[in-house]
Amino acid sequence: MTSPLSVDVGGNAAYRISIGPDLRHDGTLLAHTLRGRHALVVSDAHVEPLYATDVVDALHAAKPGLSIDRFVLPPGEHEKTLARFGECLDALARLGATRDATVYALGGGVVGDLAGFAAACWMRGIDVVQLPTTLLAMVDSSVGGKTAVDLPAGKNLVGAFHPPRAVIADTATLRTLPERELRAGLAEVVKYGAIFDIAFLDWLEQQAEALLARDDAALAEAIARSCAYKAGVVARDPFERGDRAMLNFGHTFGHAIETEQGYTGTLGDGLNHGEAVSVGMVLAARLSTALGLAPQVDEDRLCVLLARLGLPVTLPHGLEPHALVARMRLDKKADAQGLRLILWEGAGEARIVPGVDEDAVRAVLAAV
Numbered sequence: 015m016t017s018p019l020s021v022d023v024g025g026n027a028a029y030r031i032s033i034g035p036d037l038r039h040d041g042t043l044l045a046h047t048l049r050g051r052h053a054l055v056v057s058d059a060h061v062e063p064l065y066a067t068d069v070v071d072a073l074h075a076a077k078p079g080l081s082i083d084r085f086v087l088p089p090g091e092h093e094k095t096l097a098r099f100g101e102c103l104d105a106l107a108r109l110g111a112t113r114d115a116t117v118y119a120l121g122g123g124v125v126g127d128l129a130g131f132a133a134a135c136w137m138r139g140i141d142v143v144q145l146p147t148t149l150l151a152m153v154d155s156s157v158g159g160k161t162a163v164d165l166p167a168g169k170n171l172v173g174a175f176h177p178p179r180a181v182i183a184d185t186a187t188l189r190t191l192p193e194r195e196l197r198a199g200l201a202e203v204v205k206y207g208a209i210f211d212i213a214f215l216d217w218l219e220q221q222a223e224a225l226l227a228r229d230d231a232a233l234a235e236a237i238a239r240s241c242a243y244k245a246g247v248v249a250r251d252p253f254e255r256g257d258r259a260m261l262n263f264g265h266t267f268g269h270a271i272e273t274e275q276g277y278t279g280t281l282g283d284g285l286n287h288g289e290a291v292s293v294g295m296v297l298a299a300r301l302s303t304a305l306g307l308a309p310q311v312d313e314d315r316l317c318v319l320l321a322r323l324g325l326p327v328t329l330p331h332g333l334e335p336h337a338l339v340a341r342m343r344l345d346k347k348a349d350a351q352g353l354r355l356i357l358w359e360g361a362g363e364a365r366i367v368p369g370v371d372e373d374a375v376r377a378v379l380a381a382v
């Protein structure tokens with residue numbers, strides 16, 4: 015077994031992100047995260063048949079006598095609901111999970127967010143270990159402790175900050191990830207370059223083909239570098255009181271699109287999260303240009319890179335600017351001054367902008 019890469023997340027609730035092939039079989043690494051004798055593996059109906067038995071077997075081998083159950087969600091963003099969250103809590107009750115139990119979130123960001131929220135609430139908080147199986151979850155959602163479910167009114171409106179005890183990213187699971195989901199993950203990878211580091215954007219431009227071809231070395235580097243950017247900011251600002259909000263670049267627009275489309279991304283007729291963030295980043299860059307904050311050339315560069323990665327860069331048909339702006343008002347960054355958006359001053363330099371004029375936002379939405 016190749017030795018895993020690791021990224022440490024500092025702060026009050028420090029933990030390690032381990033990245034490498036076949037880590038789901040590593041009983042020692044998995045069992046190191048266990049405190050009690052109950053474990054619930056939460057997954058979805060695509061991922062559970064592929065990988066859950068490996069995790070359960072590795073845990074049993076490392077800790078005989080462990081009581082393990084599985085809770086399996088139907089796949090898709092439209093399942094990240096309060097109702098499924100309630101079912102997950104029922105599964106913990108059936109297991110008899112005590113306060114030293116561990117939830118293993120095996121899947122993409124939908125599983126990670128919902129299972130993490132259940133762990134945050136069960137008996138006021140038990141351990142969750144994130145076992146991400148999508149690129150998006152490896153580079154973003156498994157790290158940082160944001161957990162949530164969606165409401166029909168908006169994305170992630172009910173949730174809690176609940177950092178994982180560990181993140182174990184088995185990169186071999188990416189071999190079965192559908193092409194579209196790989197591209198969606200690359201949108202959040204591009205986000206780190208856009209907000210923090212122009213040199214990372216240069217690297218992504220050089221590695222675009224290798225990443226799309228799932229070159230192991232390119233993917234491992236993209237994951238480790240992304241985790242390092244995210245680890246740095248969440249350790250400084252775990253509860254998003256300051257610059258962590260930059261991780262939301264493209265998200266106020268993106269979440270409005272996902273909500274307006276009824277979270278149909280994984281059903282095939284709408285945009286999934288990564289795709290919506292791709293369009294959202296283009297809109298944020300265009301608004302920055304329109305407001306005179308950033309040069310046009312950087313907006314063009316971002317669009318070209320996202321398009322090369324096979325991501326959408328224009329608004330889907332049928333979405334009304336007024337309806338999207340109404341959704342944006344329920345964004346969690348909005349405040350008494352109105353919309354607070356993450357814009358940029360150019361590639362690699364995000365900026366938090368309060369009190370953004372809604373007419374300017376509608377004009378950009380109408381133009382893209």
Ligand SMILES: NC(=O)c1ccc[n+]([C@@H]2O[C@H](COP(=O)([O-])OP(=O)(O)OC[C@H]3O[C@@H](n4cnc5c(N)ncnc54)[C@H](O)[C@@H]3O)[C@@H](O)[C@H]2O)c1
Nearest residue numbers: 060089122123124147148150151154155160187190191287
């Ligand atoms: N908490 C955070 O900080 C954070 C960050 C980014 C995104 N998110 C959330 O993450 C969610 C999106 O996550 P996602 O893009 O992983 O989507 P997802 O969880 O819906 O997974 C995408 C699809 O891939 C399938 N899949 C997962 N792993 C697979 C594998 N290895 N092989 C085959 N199929 C596999 C899933 O079953 C699903 O159909 C959104 O709800 C978003 O809001 C949260």
Ligand SMILES: O=C(O)C(=O)C[C@@H](O)[C@H](O)[C@H](O)COP(=O)(O)O
Nearest residue numbers: 154158160169170258261262265346
């Ligand atoms: O970790 C963060 O902070 C992020 O904003 C990461 C985002 O990619 C992610 O989609 C997050 O779930 C959005 O958070 P929200 O607070 O806007 O719901």
Ligand SMILES: [Zn+2]
Nearest residue numbers: 202265287291
């Ligand atoms: Zn996101």
